[in-house]
Amino acid sequence: MAGLKDCRGIPVSIGDQDAVDALEAAHEESLGFYGDPVASIDKVLANHPDFVMGHVFKAAMLTQAMETRIYGVMVSALEAAEALKSKANDRERAHMAGVRAWVEGDFHRAVAFWEEVLFAHPLDLLALQLVHLSDILLGHVSNQRDVVARVFPLWDEGTPGYEWVLGFYSFGLEECRDFSRAEEMGRKAVAIRPKNPYAIHAVAHVLEMQGRQQGGIWWMTSREEDWAHDNFRNHLWWHLSLYHLDLGQIEQVMHIYDDKLCSGDTGIEKYEELDAAALLWRLTLLGVDVGNRWQHLADKWAPSASDTLYAFNDVHAMMAFSADGRSAEIATLLGANDRYVEHANDANTAMLREIGLPFCRALQAFAEGRYGDTVDLLLPIRYSTHRLGGSHAQRDVIAWTLVEAALRARRYDLALGLANERTEAKPTSPQNWRLIAQALDGMGDRDGAKRAASRAASLTMG
Numbered sequence: 001m002a003g004l005k006d007c008r009g010i011p012v013s014i015g016d017q018d019a020v021d022a023l024e025a026a027h028e029e030s031l032g033f034y035g036d037p038v039a040s041i042d043k044v045l046a047n048h049p050d051f052v053m054g055h056v057f058k059a060a061m062l063t064q065a066m067e068t069r070i071y072g073v074m075v076s077a078l079e080a081a082e083a084l085k086s087k088a089n090d091r092e093r094a095h096m097a098g099v100r101a102w103v104e105g106d107f108h109r110a111v112a113f114w115e116e117v118l119f120a121h122p123l124d125l126l127a128l129q130l131v132h133l134s135d136i137l138l139g140h141v142s143n144q145r146d147v148v149a150r151v152f153p154l155w156d157e158g159t160p161g162y163e164w165v166l167g168f169y170s171f172g173l174e175e176c177r178d179f180s181r182a183e184e185m186g187r188k189a190v191a192i193r194p195k196n197p198y199a200i201h202a203v204a205h206v207l208e209m210q211g212r213q214q215g216g217i218w219w220m221t222s223r224e225e226d227w228a229h230d231n232f233r234n235h236l237w238w239h240l241s242l243y244h245l246d247l248g249q250i251e252q253v254m255h256i257y258d259d260k261l262c263s264g265d266t267g268i269e270k271y272e273e274l275d276a277a278a279l280l281w282r283l284t285l286l287g288v289d290v291g292n293r294w295q296h297l298a299d300k301w302a303p304s305a306s307d308t309l310y311a312f313n314d315v316h317a318m319m320a321f322s323a324d325g326r327s328a329e330i331a332t333l334l335g336a337n338d339r340y341v342e343h344a345n346d347a348n349t350a351m352l353r354e355i356g357l358p359f360c361r362a363l364q365a366f367a368e369g370r371y372g373d374t375v376d377l378l379l380p381i382r383y384s385t386h387r388l389g390g391s392h393a394q395r396d397v398i399a400w401t402l403v404e405a406a407l408r409a410r411r412y413d414l415a416l417g418l419a420n421e422r423t424e425a426k427p428t429s430p431q432n433w434r435l436i437a438q439a440l441d442g443m444g445d446r447d448g449a450k451r452a453a454s455r456a457a458s459l460t461m462g
């Protein structure tokens with residue numbers, strides 16, 4: 001086998017340069033959130049059925065979908081790669097082993113294989129991407145940053161794909177609360193390539209975490225053309241809605257929901273449904289009447305009630321089922337997950353047992369008005385919620401549900417403590433000050449409540 005190298009000097013077992021270039025193009029689609037990387041590599045594979053790395057790439061891309069419906073396609077792609085093992089090089093075999101571990105439910109071992117590839121080939125952008133993204137799914141916060149840090153000095157502007165690496169680093173640094181470096185890396189990535197949704201997203205997280213709502217709105221709207229047409233747009237609209245939500249601009253939030261997050265299509269990707277549920281639940285916490293939107297969203301989630309593939313999905317399904325009072329779907333989801341936790345032993349089991357199921361039950365209790373139960377379910381897990389995966393901004397819904405439940409359960413001293421804690425972390429958040437005002441009001445401190453409410457109002461003035 002002749003064997004070539006890709007544009008970063010990584011050995012590829014195939015001897016056809018066009019195929020290698022086409023793989024790079026498909027990978028760019030994935031990194032830039034445009035097109036359809038799987039469809040693109042399928043076209044290449046139609047002409048090059050022996051392209052080991054093509055099959056590996058396809059299977060690897062599908063690992064990140066976390067959806068039952070793609071499982072069969074992922075396994076077929078892996079099996080096609082494994083059938084060519086004798087032609088594969090060491091790097092390709094290690095990639096295969098990673099996907100195999102993932103398919104078997106051992107996500108942590110999969111990451112370990114991809115890490116191994118990266119130690120041997122620090123410029124393997126696919127391995128870097130897989131480790132970074134998987135660590136977000138798994139809630140390995142430090143390694144979202146460190147996997148990039150370990151190879152970063154070996155990359156520079158002259159290495160193809162450097163701007164994607166900057167995007168990964170930016171997000172990892174942000175999740176590790178190194179906001180200034182995160183912003184620097186993210187802005188640099190966007191300066192190199194404006195259409196870099198992942199880096200735009202990383203900076204959006206920095207602005208969210210630092211309570212820079214007006215800056216966030218400007219960051220997103222001033223470059224809307226660079227992200228509003230890609231495959232990440234749904235989540236980016238969600239980020240924009242969070243700034244408006246904090247500022248109490250409910251009309252703008254509803255507009256984003258109806259116009260951008262609420263697809264009429266029931267066959268949409270799970271992540272769109274996640275963002276929609278995450279936003280509607282926040283509106284529900286605020287007591288906003290969302291009309292029949294929950295009903296519509298619960299219909300979309302209903303077919304995946306018994307999925308048990310990924311706890312992070314399940315909690316968002318539970319938001320929809322609980323808010324819409326879908327007792328049959330709630331029973332299906334909890335029953336399927338209870339059985340799963342009892343019998344399975346994969347990485348998701350731990351996430352589900354520790355965080356997913358308690359949060360699901362807390363959501364159910366909240367929707368049924370059993371606010372004290374919500375508090376009791378969430379208090380013990382509040383410092384380990386990162387194990388659910390996702391970002392700080394996404395998981396904040398757990399902390400917000402807890403403080404809102406404490407208020408509604410009239411546990412005002414607890415609510416005040418939690419609201420104070422949120423405000424210390426993000427003092428420019430009007431919503432945090434509103435929570436303090438509500439807690440103080442409940443405790444009978446009218447003057448204190450008034451002061452906190454004024455503080456909230458002053459922060460909403462742009």
Ligand SMILES: [Fe+2]
Binds near residue numbers: 201205235239391393
């Ligand atoms: Fe995000």
